Amino acid sequence: MGIVIAVISGKGGVGKTTATANLGLGIALNGKKCVVVDFDIGQRNLDMILGLENRVVYDMVQVMDGDANIKQALIKSKVSPNLYFLAASQTKDKSVLSSNKVEKLITDLKEKFDFVILDSPAGIESGFEHTIEFADAAIIVVNPEVSSIRDADRAIGILDSKSAKVKNGEEVLKWLIINRIVADMVESGEMLKSEDILDILDIKLIGKIPEDKGVIDASNQGKPVVLDKKSIAGQAYTRISGRLCGQKIDMQNVEISDSGLFKRIAGIFR
Numbered sequence: 001m002g003i004v005i006a007v008i009s010g011k012g013g014v015g016k017t018t019a020t021a022n023l024g025l026g027i028a029l030n031g032k033k034c035v036v037v038d039f040d041i042g043q044r045n046l047d048m049i050l051g052l053e054n055r056v057v058y059d060m061v062q063v064m065d066g067d068a069n070i071k072q073a074l075i076k077s078k079v080s081p082n083l084y085f086l087a088a089s090q091t092k093d094k095s096v097l098s099s100n101k102v103e104k105l106i107t108d109l110k111e112k113f114d115f116v117i118l119d120s121p122a123g124i125e126s127g128f129e130h131t132i133e134f135a136d137a138a139i140i141v142v143n144p145e146v147s148s149i150r151d152a153d154r155a156i157g158i159l160d161s162k163s164a165k166v167k168n169g170e171e172v173l174k175w176l177i178i179n180r181i182v183a184d185m186v187e188s189g190e191m192l193k194s195e196d197i198l199d200i201l202d203i204k205l206i207g208k209i210p211e212d213k214g215v216i217d218a219s220n221q222g223k224p225v226v227l228d229k230k231s232i233a234g235q236a237y238t239r240i241s242g243r244l245c246g247q248k249i250d251m252q253n254v255e256i257s258d259s260g261l262f263k264r265i266a267g268i269f270r
């Protein structure tokens with residue numbers, strides 16, 4: 001039985017879809033079977049980041065409704081044979097999901113894959129609730145800014161009260177990703193420090209990802225940045241994927257800029 005991880009944030013545009021694609025591929029490159037599912041009904045982004053937009057024929061709602069079977073709808077990654085993708089429906093009707101249908105789909109996927117990663121829509125409405133409903137764990141993505149953290153806090157509140165695991169008296173695991181960190185701005189006090197974010201949210205940190213222009217270029221090319229060994233964000237995704245696969249990988253301090261590091265070293269030798 002695989003683990004189901006919902007990637008959530010509350011606020012839109014913080015990097016959930018990017019994280020889903022990169023962690024899915026990073027986990028697959030670690031030799032684990034992984035499926036990434038786009039729960040953002042009405043919008044499609046995950047297919048583009050994975051470079052699979054032309055391969056979509058059937059989507060997850062058609063599978064839920066019995067119009068296609070899961071094998072027909074699963075799309076294999078062009079990069080790793082361990083990674084599969086299930087597309088979101090393009091319907092404008094966001095109420096197409098129901099708890100029973102979602103549960104059946106997720107149960108099927110859990111039997112086939114080691115990791116089932118669900119990319120949540122923005123907000124905390126019904127699409128979000130269906131994404132967290134049958135999750136064993138959640139990755140909460142935030143940017144180091146107050147509005148993102150406030151919305152993440154709300155999303156965590158809903159996760160802790162409405163997911164099936166919690167209803168059964170169990171706990172949903174929660175892991176935080178702080179995304180788009182600019183070291184210079186943290187040093188100058190313009191950007192929140194990760195310690196402060198952790199104080200507010202009080203959940204376990206699984207990784208920090210620097211701001212990196214390479215992320216946008218990679219996404220536009222349909223080649224997730226985790227494939228780029230030189231990219232600092234790609235390296236961060238590789239580390240987080242390793243941690244999710246159970247490896248012990250030290251947390252890197254991406255909040256020190258090159259000049260800040262130089263000053264610290266200079267301070268030691270003064």
Ligand SMILES: Nc1ncnc2c1ncn2[C@@H]1O[C@H](COP(=O)(O)OP(=O)(O)O)[C@@H](O)[C@H]1O
Nearest residue numbers: 012013014015016017018180210211212215216
């Ligand atoms: N670490 C990063 N550095 C630079 N840009 C990023 C980073 N992470 C995400 N982005 C960009 O931010 C935008 C929103 O990301 P996306 O994953 O679509 O967010 P969400 O799914 O939460 O709405 C995209 O243009 C993406 O390329």
Ligand SMILES: [Mg+2]
Nearest residue numbers: 016017040045
């Ligand atoms: Mg998204």
